[in-house]
Amino acid sequence: MLSSTADHLFWMARSMERAENTARMLDVTYRMSLLTRSTAEPFQQWSAMLSISGLHVDFDERNVDLNAESVLRFMALDEDNPSSIFSSLQNARENARAVRGTVTSEMWEALNHTWLQIRDMQARGIPEDGVSAFFEWVKERSHHSRGITHGTLLRDDAFRFLRLGTFLERADNTARILDVKYHIMLPSLADVGGAGDYYQWSSLLRSVSAFESYRKVYRDQITPRRVAELLILRADMPRSLAACTNEVNRLVQEINGPRSGELVRRSGLLHAELKFGRIDEIVELGLHEYLTGFLNRIHTIGALIDQTYFWSDEA
Amino acid sequence: MHTTFDEMRAHDGSVRPGYRCFSDWLDSTPEEVISRKREEADLTFHRVGITFAVYGEEAGKERLIPFDIVPRIIPAQEWQRIAAGLRQRVKALNAFLHDIYHDQEILKAGRIPAEQVLGNSQYHQEMLGVTVSGNIYAHIAGIDLVRAGAGEYYVLEDNLRTPSGVSYMLEDRKMMMRLFPELFARQAIAPVEHYPDLLLNNLRSVAPATASNPNVVLLTPGQFNSAYFEHAFLAQQMGIELVEGNDLFVRDNTVFMRTTLGPRRVDVIYRRIDDDFLDPLAFRKDSVLGVPGLFGAYRAGRVTLANAVGTGIADDKAMYIHVPEMIRFYCGEEPILSNVPTWELSKPDDLKHVLAHLAELVVKEVHGSGGYGMLIGPTASKDELRIFRAKIVAEPQKYIAQPTLSLSTCPTFVDADVAPRHIDLRPFVLSGSDEVTMVPGGLTRVALKQGSLVVNSSQGGGTKDTWVLEH
8 A cells, every 4th residue: 555545644634533533622621510419619610621732832822711612612623723622533534535546435434524514603602501412413423424334344454554553642641631621520539439539530521431331340339439440451442542553553554564573563562551550550650651652652652653664764 | 691500300390210219208297397307407516616717807706507497409420520629629620739839740741721820929940849648738639519401510629638528518417317217218329428437438548657656636626616616526536646737846857736644746736727727937927826847847757647738739720721621631531520611810802801891700719718708790780790890800810701601500498488598519529548538428518598599608508418429
């Protein structure tokens, strides 16, 4: 496959996954901010939303008050914010357009349709009572695209590069959301079990579609430690770090290009650590420190994929 | 004005034989069915994203080319004559290109003034003496045909560089079969869907002799090019890689593409970028679309470019007038298809005549294309005529003039009604190492504005499916 094609496929999947995760994060923040017994100030919640994506500087340039409405607009529909849902969907569509000869026509049509719709929404704006419906829509379009990919695409390297983009982005996003939310909720760690905490933790779980899974796995009350364990180490939890690195590791071995040694090694190492890791050790190290280290390593793997397969270091 | 030839109805109002079947169907199909089908066509084209970008408009903006559901129908015998004429013409054009880049027999014989060829900016000195595979230059030719008052066909222009539009021919057929399958059951209509196969065979046939299993790629300027949809579409249909300049590199006079598994050799490049941008080392230095060293590999015969470098000399409007002579010279035959009578404004007598009759004529830039930079006398305002006159007087050699042909019309949906609109036809002629092939028909373009003669998509033209009847 052409290196540039692999590059476009990778970013097409990454952008779609990013749109979905941004919707998830905004959704959970929105829900938390509606809770009357919220332990954190709404301001702090929305500010944290910007921290997750590292977008404080860009946002401050807008010179607007930081509140629910302004952050929502910035993160959902702002075309000048490269990480907004709008920009992510645009990116996914532009990348798909560049390789529309490689993806199936159903895949292209789905992404194009999504793009046409978000463009209309951007022109109209999201109605106040339609915020949750909007996030649902983004998630649905992402599920839709993924489903079509699974149902129609030949299982060759094109498929693998798409999956690689999906899981690398998801690992990154799950780590970020966990890091920031954990940080906000830490003050309350002392009195775990209060009703407020219950809602906070359950909405975090819901944001990564893990609430029901938590119940099934632990059949017990929600504790921060178990939430961390579920989202970091449970390989059977599809949005966990372990599940994502498991896929990344498998995929880089399957693609196995002639210069992929270091990439395979790094992915294998990270995979092994998550596979054999323990939540006690992670908590002991400090969750924030652990997640920061994890994000760096994901970043390195992304850079290695780029060097190994996309030729951006020049031939 | 001359009378206009209508494709469907004779002057007495009766329906021509080829259209009878369609006309009956149209009369017996309820209006609401037709309007529902038209909406369906629009929706589908949007969703599938069959769009083109328009230069000069907001960056990245995409538009649909309007599609009309009334087909243009060509009887079998009429097509046979057209096809024979196209074959003859394209053979002569390829022979001409080979000749002027080698022995220049036609110039030595005095059949075409040498300075018009050698002094033309489209004549590429770099191609002198270069051997191209199969001696084929214009592998893909789009020959624009129009039909005037008495129904006679004329060649309006030859497109030998990177002619586009074939994807619309294919998509229009697909759409018609989807919307009106019953029509295809009623009449034997020649298929066109195998065009990508023909094209791929054609491209493989001109690979360098050293390539045993030729790797063919399609080189595009990228997704902001107006014809990008077509590039992606053809690459996908042929199952070849769609590449941009950055995907290719040249080492040891050999072209490679960058793949995830390392470099892979490229043998044939179906390029949809202009000569000037092919190779910054050989042509425009500022080109970021091309591949450094590509022309060197090409000259060395290590890679085939389709179309060849330097074909622009043969489809130049100044050379157009000489094509009948080329046919006589290289084929020893009389041309089957006629040229439109043309005045060369570099000739004083012609210039005088044209300036005196400017309001009746069509004036075109010699190097122009896409319907830009032309004057249509009968529909131009006084100001436009005045401005154009000044341009012609300043640089007469840049222009040619032709009578305003009353292009034939075909019934076309306009809002809810059907009204006659002017059309042309662009068949796509493929020249390979040992044969000239084409699919029956081509792309029919239609000027949607009443009375308009400009069918270019960039100027508001639409397209129709083209049916060649099998008997």
